[in-house]
Amino acid sequence: MQPIVIIGSGMAGYTVAREFRKLNAEQELIMITADDASNYAKPTLSNALAGKKSPEQIALGDAEKMSTQLNMRIETHTWVKEIRSEQHQLVLEKDGESSTLDYAKLILAVGANPIRLAIAGDGSDDIHVVNSLNDYKAFRENLDKRQDKRVVILGAGLIGCEFANDLQNTGYHATVIDLAAQPLGRLLPAHIASAFQENLEETGIHFVLGTTVEKVSKVENGDYLVTLANGQSVIADIVLSAIGLQPNISLAKTGNIHTSRGILTNSHLETNQANIYAVGDCAEVNGTLLPYVMPIMQQARALAKTLNGEHTAVHYPAMPVAVKTPAAPLTVLPAPIDVDVNWETEEFDDGMLAKAFDSTGTLRGFVLLGATAAKQRLTLTKLVPDLIPVSV
Template sequence: MSTQPTFVIVGGGLAGAKLAEALRDKDFAGTVILLSQEEHLPYDRPPLSKEHLAGKKSLDGFTVLTRQWYRDHHIDLRLGTEVTAIDRSAKTVSLPDGSTISYDKLALATGSRSRRPPIPGSDADGVHYLRTVDESDALVDVLARGGRLAIVGAGWIGLEIAANAREKGVDVTIVEAAELPLLAALGSEMGAVFADLHREHGVDFRFGAKVEAITVSDGTATGLRLGDGTTIDADAVLVAVGAAPNIEIADAAGLATDSGVLVDASLTTSDPDIVAVGDIAEQDHPVLHHRIRVEHWANALNQPAVAAATMLSKSATYEKLPYFYTDQYDLGMEYVGHATDYAQVVVRGDTAKREFVAFWLGANNTVKAGMNVNIWDVTDAVKALVASGRPVDPELLANPEVGLDSVYA
């Protein structure tokens, strides 16, 4: 009988695949079992609303690792396999058929799912969400047919799909409860930049609006009815109102949870034999000095190396700052940091030309986050400002003639 330990990874997205890879890279010789609810090999998700939707990249182009890699590295990959429960005392996970798998260490990489608000008519044909490659394929077909698309939600997914749709000549109407797009993520100053961008490309925004129902005829969505009684005719409807972390099995197992699964700097949960990575991990961040959970590709890519070290009882902390990016029409953007609570936004450059860097400052003039728009090779400098925790001079920060390493107060 083998005395090698068994490490089980629950979740077959980017984080799960990278964790399996990291364990082998760190010379773990034991059994690795990767359980994925989807039937596809683990893949990246950003292309679903970007290159794949635009027809520029096929699934093979954003599959994380080949099937042969899993064979060569002796990873027991089980696709189409859902985990229904965790028994922490027995150190097992349960499958729908009643069988169990024992583990010595467990990693949770269960990701998130599309939020599905209880809108009447949301079960009709022609109502779309975006979280999987199959859902992206369905939207590719929608955009290829042209016509009219109604989008509920002006977040990142809604805006990226709107941009792809407009570039294919599809009429787009976006309904958003807030007064601007991306208000929670970027605030009003930068939300206005994205509103102007999409209006210039023909998107019809309905801000401050509530969706009363998805209108339906013969079982197929025909548009939206708003709270004020107005209707929006459409050939398809996309509901893009955010994501919900898949933490139910962690919560039922008695792990500490809040908006996600609580983890420390090493990504260890309240159970020392269980780590959590990716969308579900709500980390006590050692650089930001507060808990944070972000649903961004960079965490799924980078956290697994730290989690693998932790599972192998090696000292490791996850210190990378939150990072995400978007491409919409002629606007390319990178965002570093985290700024839900800030005192002011300082802009260096020209927002009208969409060539600028924006900085979110705290009450003490420390840089909490930065976003470069169509200006490149500054990301590392922005990261340094955020990580330093040092106050800056807002006037120097706004001056493009002053280097970003010379803006401290």
């Protein structure tokens, strides 16, 4: 029998392998990755400074350790150039040499790539992104060299705010720039976003909103002049871009696999091609992209059963997202984007609680800001209906 092949060594790929091994210890399993296959949790990158973790301490295991632990062959620094869906075959490239690999089932766990703005200036190529441990190592190495500790962050979304909080808490000076009028624009109603922003500003984080970066220029002492569309400019030691991710769909297209924003799958994580599945940040499941930890766990458990012969649909219970901003403790359960909601807010001395109700009075989402509100997380989560019901 041909092997089950997983492309990608991120959280999604490793979690599928781990869950599958709980059910089946013998089936041949191969992981293919373009990097070194270090196993780590990407969410730890945005609070590693406050956690006093060096980049070398973040990885939980290298390829050799993970291969032994999961009884899985891991091919590192190997690129999949093409998926031959009809032949159930991959075209690989390693060290400049091409080869082919047959598979019984294929899992695409290829993640998402950072969105890059077209920014002018001779400093634009020096803008950091942090989408992997290797990216983070480069960022920290550069960060450690700088004296003045001024970091400009492009993007006031979840990752941008987490990095700003982490940097500001450890002696750096963070300026966050975003075209939106508020931080976490896609997750928070305006009145909660305003309170969240104020809490972060009290730590010294500076927000410049409603504008975008036009140019990043090198100036003396290795600094950067960041020129904004509103005419303002900011001097930075380092510029970090955190404006979002785009699912990696280019490889799927080589196999005539249907894509939209992500790789399209049904509730069983099946693509339109036989025995090919997608999981994690690259997967658009029943039209929904959920680039968070809990959905990956749910997908991996369901897919492991399917791979082992028990056809299983992914089940999404209500899954709140904890934002790692200790200066403004925040938990968000976003309401479905296709549902009209009304917000009801309760204020506390240390924050607020906002509930999103649909037209039937059903709770569809909530936002908890501060320690008092956070105590209601479990109670409220139980009241929210599943996002995607179990189906067969």
